Each structure stands twice: as structure tokens, then as C-alpha cells.
Amino acid sequence: MxxxxxxxxxxxxxxxxxxxxxxxxxxxxxxxxxxxxxxxxxxxxxxxxxxxxxxxxxxxxxxxxxxxxxxxxxxxxxxxxxxxxxxxxxxxxDWDDALVATDEVGQLTDLAGKRVIVSTAAPCVYGNFRSALAHAGVDVEKVDFDVWKEQGTGVARRAVEAVLAGEASAAAVDVPFDRFATQRGLHVLDLPPMPVxxxxxxxxxxxxxxxxxxxxxxxxxxxxxxxxxxxxxxxxxxxxxxxxxxxxxxxxxxxxxxxxxxxxxxxxxxxxxxxxxxxxxxxxxxxxxxxxxxxxxxxxxxxxxxxxxxxxxxxxxxxxxxxxxxxxxxxxxxx
CATH class of the missing domain: 3.40.190.10 (Periplasmic binding protein-like II)
Structure with a gap:
């Protein structure tokens, strides 16, 4: 010691x-x-x-x-x-967040009109997520972002479970919840990398x-x-x-x-x-x-x-x- x-x-x-x-x-x-x-x-x-x-x-x-x-x-x-x-x-x-989604979201532009969970409003997460989507050609003004104010230790798992329950079409989560999500039937959509x-x-x-x-x-x-x-x-x-x-x-x-x-x-x-x-x-x-x-x-x-x-x-x-x-x-x- x-x-x-x-x-x-x-x-x-x-x-x-x-x-x-x-x-x-x-x-x-x-x-x-x-x-x-x-x-x-x-x-x-x-x-x-x-x-x-x-x-x-x-x-x-x-x-x-x-x-x-x-x-x-x-x-x-x-x-x-x-x-x-x-x-x-x-x-x-480098940013390590991932976007997990249901089958109705086959590509990033399919997020228009869909609800997407973001587990924190912190600019280094929510701000970069919006920026990455915009770089990928998504009209972010057409995406229904559900930005959670609560955080806590289990927030990423709850975000995945909310998507599985049909409460949203996608969620931004950190590793290892990309794998956690794919093991339960969701898939990961590639986001542009961001220095952050x-x-x-x-x-x-x-x-x-x-x-x-x-x-x-x-x-x-x-x-x-x-x-x-x-x-x-x-x-x-x-x-x-x-x-x-x-x-x-x-x-x-x-x-x-x-x-x-x-x-x-x-x-x-x-x-x-x-x-x-x-x-x-x-x-x-x-x-x-x-x-x-x-x-x-x-x-x-x-x-x-x-x-x-x-x-x-x-x-x-x-x-x-x-x-x-x-x-x-x-x-x-x-x-």
C-alpha cells in the first residue's frame, strides 16, 4: 500500500x-x-x-x-x-459511442422521423452524435432525439432495453453495449469517427x-x-x-x-x-x-x-x- x-x-x-x-x-x-x-x-x-x-x-x-x-x-x-x-x-x-438500432433503420438516413435515445445531454456525447449524423447526410432536424436527463450506472443498458421494448428505433450507447444490443437482435450502424x-x-x-x-x-x-x-x-x-x-x-x-x-x-x-x-x-x-x-x-x-x-x-x-x-x-x- x-x-x-x-x-x-x-x-x-x-x-x-x-x-x-x-x-x-x-x-x-x-x-x-x-x-x-x-x-x-x-x-x-x-x-x-x-x-x-x-x-x-x-x-x-x-x-x-x-x-x-x-x-x-x-x-x-x-x-x-x-x-x-x-x-x-x-x-x-477518439469518440467510442455506437448507434444500435432495430431492423426498420437500415441506414443512418432512415433515422428521419424516428425516435432515437441519447443517454446524456453532455455536448461531448449529444453534440458529437448530432455532428456525426449530419456529416453522414442525416437531416438532424427531422430526427426525434429523446435526450435522457438521468444518468447513473445502468443508463446504457436501460437505453438498449427501451429500444428492444419498442420505445425508440435506435439508441446511442457506449461500449460494450453495442455487443450487448446485437446479442439481443439489434444491429450497429457505423458512425463517422470524430476526434474528441x-x-x-x-x-x-x-x-x-x-x-x-x-x-x-x-x-x-x-x-x-x-x-x-x-x-x-x-x-x-x-x-x-x-x-x-x-x-x-x-x-x-x-x-x-x-x-x-x-x-x-x-x-x-x-x-x-x-x-x-x-x-x-x-x-x-x-x-x-x-x-x-x-x-x-x-x-x-x-x-x-x-x-x-x-x-x-x-x-x-x-x-x-x-x-x-x-x-x-x-x-x-x-x-
């Missing part, structure tokens, strides 16, 4: 595929700390209920040292003069980071090792996810967890830098259109210098056996 406790708040259960592996794989012990993870907007045994609007204040108050998420509010805080929020790392730069700041985006209070720079670097090294563990130790990763994630999201079939690990493994970046197109994507989804905050530039809230310190030390290249082996996954340029 480590001699320090680091508390991390995750904005959604979908972040916890990496989060649980990070916490349970032993990588934090190697770097001298224990990792406590809590999930916002979810009723999880052993943790307090944390509402979405409490995330930012709790990080700034020091209740949590790091947060995964908060993709838009940081710009609003900075525009109001509070410059404490900072992004440090980004594990994934998504899932595990590491955010913190800059004042705290400056006071705890070595712990911040240790935390980033553990994140990098958790990603490496996820990629290179698939069976142990699946066992962790089966034990800790599957019961919360409503997955019983180990093959669904195997699908999750196989899908996420190549999507995670060995060097968790943000991609510039992904930053632009998340910025233009929300901040660019808001004249209360769009005078803040897209890069103002990013500081990858601590990650660069870890990278320049050779830590990541040594882990993967060379810089070429630690190259980032390709990001599609469609924005």
Missing part, C-alpha cells in the same frame, strides 16, 4: 473502464500512493452521492485532487476570472498541483502504467472489469467485458497527450458558441508540462520498448 491517498472523481461510469484498472492493478502502489475513485451522478455502494454540479467545487475545495471529465465548465470558470482549473492529460482522443476530448481527461486545481508537483508526476506515471496494463495484460484487465465494473452497469456476459477490453485497448494513448483536433472539437461544441466564455482560447486551460517531464525522462518509451511502439493511436481528421 502507498503512504499517501490520492482522491479522484470521475464524471461518469463510462470513465471507469480505465479507472478501475488504474485503481485495482497495483500500479499506484509502485508510485507511493493509494487511489480512491468516486463516480459522479451515480449511486455506488461505499461512496457518497455526488451531483454533477458539485464536481468543480469539490475539486477546487480540495475534496478531490484530480477529476476525470469536466470538459466544458473549465472555460466558463476561467472566463469568470477563476484560473485554477487545469487539464494535465488525456487518455483517449472524451472519457478520461485529467483535470485538477492548479494551485494544488504547484504545491504537489512530485505527487502529480507520480500520479501521471501511474496513469501511464494503467494504460499499459490495460493494453498488455488483457486477461487480468478483464477480471478487474468483471469484478468491479460489470455489476454496476448491468453486464453479465464475460464476452461483453472481453469486447470492452479489446475495443478500448487500441483506443488508449500510451502517451496521454490531447490531440489538437480533439481539443478543437470539444471547444467548438460549446465554448465557441458562448459569448460569455469564447474569448478564452482553447489551449488556455491545458498544461502538459508535467506529462512532458515524465515523457522526456524516457519512462514511457522504456515501458513500451521504444518511442515508435508508444506512438499515439491515429485520430480521424473529421470535425
Amino acid at each position: 502507498g503512504d499517501t491517498t490520492v482522491r479522484m472523481l470521475c464524471s461518469d461510469i463510462s470513465h471507469m473502464a480505465l479507472g478501475y484498472v488504474w485503481r485495482e492493478s497495483g500500479v499506484t502502489d509502485k508510485h507511493g500512493f493509494d487511489l480512491v475513485t468516486h463516480i459522479a451522478n451515480a449511486d455506488v455502494p461505499g461512496q457518497p452521492r455526488i451531483e454533477m454540479n458539485e464536481r468543480g467545487p469539490k475539486v477546487l475545495a480540495g475534496e478531490y485532487h484530480f477529476m476525470s471529465g469536466l470538459h466544458h465548465e473549465t472555460y466558463a470558470y476561467r472566463a469568470r476570472g477563476d484560473k485554477r482549473f487545469v487539464y494535465l492529460a488525456q487518455a483517449q482522443n 476530448i472524451h472519457n478520461t481527461t485529467i483535470c485538477s486545481n492548479r494551485d494544488w498541483v504547484r504545491e504537489n508537483e512530485e505527487l502529480t508526476r507520480a500520479y501521471l506515471r501511474s496513469m501511464i502504467e494503467a494504460i499499459h496494463f490495460f493494453k498488455t495484460r488483457p486477461q487480468e484487465t478483464r477480471e478487474i472489469l468483471q469484478t468491479h465494473l460489470a455489476p454496476l452497469i448491468g453486464i453479465e456476459d464475460p464476452a461483453d467485458i472481453a469486447h470492452l477490453q479489446e475495443y478500448w485497448s487500441p483506443a488508449l494513448s500510451p502517451k496521454p497527450y490531447p490531440h489538437p483536433l480533439a481539443i478543437w472539437n470539444v471547444y467548438q461544441l460549446d465554448t465557441l458558441k458562448d459569448d460569455r466564455s469564447n474569448f478564452i482560447g482553447p489551449m488556455e486551460i491545458w498544461d502538459t508540462s508535467y506529462l512532458r517531464d515524465v515523457d522526456d525522462s524516457g519512462f514511457i518509451d522504456d515501458l513500451y520498448g521504444g518511442a515508435r511502439n508508444a506512438a499515439a493511436p491515429a485520430v480521424n481528421a473529421l470535425i
Whole structure:
């Protein structure tokens, strides 16, 4: 066990595929700390209920040292003069949501006039989904989007079940609920890939980071090792996810967890830098259109210098056996 406790708040259960592996794989012990993870907007045994609007204040108050998420509010805080929020790392730069549908939707343009469930109104999900459909030639104004305000741990399964019950023709869900849906008679429609700041985006209070720079670097090294563990130790990763994630999201079939690990493994970046197109994507989804905050530039809230310190030390290249082996996954340029 480590001699320090680091508390991390995750904005959604979908972040916890990496989060649980990070916490349970032993990588934090190697770097001298224990990792406590809590999930916002979810009723999880052993943790307090944390509402979405409490995330930012709790990080700034020091209740949590790091947060995964908060993709838009940081710009609003900075525009109001509070410059404490900072992004440090980004594990994934491509969108991983899938569209599952009934047989009446044979292609994306068939969605016109149909009800489509979107399990969250977050711009990085709903905004990208609308954008992807528009790029594919769908008249999004003709689609009946049923945007659910509730979230929680089982929302993706409930969305699939609603489609199966005839309450909608399609639903946008995250992995592994694409496989969960196809095993029950639905099919997956291909969506255009999108570069996006998504899932595990590491955010913190800059004042705290400056006071705890070595712990911040240790935390980033553990994140990098958790990603490496996820990629290179698939069976142990699946066992962790089966034990800790599957019961919360409503997955019983180990093959669904195997699908999750196989899908996420190549999507995670060995060097968790943000991609510039992904930053632009998340910025233009929300901040660019808001004249209360769009005078803040897209890069103002990013500081990858601590990650660069870890990278320049050779830590990541040594882990993967060379810089070429630690190259980032390709990001599609469609924005």
C-alpha cells in the first residue's frame, strides 16, 4: 500500500473502464500512493452521492485532487476570472459511442422521423452524435432525439432495453453495449469517427498541483502504467472489469467485458497527450458558441508540462520498448 491517498472523481461510469484498472492493478502502489475513485451522478455502494454540479467545487475545495471529465465548465470558470482549473492529460482522443438500432433503420438516413435515445445531454456525447449524423447526410432536424436527463450506472443498458421494448428505433450507447444490443437482435450502424476530448481527461486545481508537483508526476506515471496494463495484460484487465465494473452497469456476459477490453485497448494513448483536433472539437461544441466564455482560447486551460517531464525522462518509451511502439493511436481528421 502507498503512504499517501490520492482522491479522484470521475464524471461518469463510462470513465471507469480505465479507472478501475488504474485503481485495482497495483500500479499506484509502485508510485507511493493509494487511489480512491468516486463516480459522479451515480449511486455506488461505499461512496457518497455526488451531483454533477458539485464536481468543480469539490475539486477546487480540495475534496478531490484530480477529476476525470469536466470538459466544458473549465472555460466558463476561467472566463469568470477563476484560473485554477487545469487539464494535465488525456487518455483517449477518439469518440467510442455506437448507434444500435432495430431492423426498420437500415441506414443512418432512415433515422428521419424516428425516435432515437441519447443517454446524456453532455455536448461531448449529444453534440458529437448530432455532428456525426449530419456529416453522414442525416437531416438532424427531422430526427426525434429523446435526450435522457438521468444518468447513473445502468443508463446504457436501460437505453438498449427501451429500444428492444419498442420505445425508440435506435439508441446511442457506449461500449460494450453495442455487443450487448446485437446479442439481443439489434444491429450497429457505423458512425463517422470524430476526434474528441472524451472519457478520461485529467483535470485538477492548479494551485494544488504547484504545491504537489512530485505527487502529480507520480500520479501521471501511474496513469501511464494503467494504460499499459490495460493494453498488455488483457486477461487480468478483464477480471478487474468483471469484478468491479460489470455489476454496476448491468453486464453479465464475460464476452461483453472481453469486447470492452479489446475495443478500448487500441483506443488508449500510451502517451496521454490531447490531440489538437480533439481539443478543437470539444471547444467548438460549446465554448465557441458562448459569448460569455469564447474569448478564452482553447489551449488556455491545458498544461502538459508535467506529462512532458515524465515523457522526456524516457519512462514511457522504456515501458513500451521504444518511442515508435508508444506512438499515439491515429485520430480521424473529421470535425
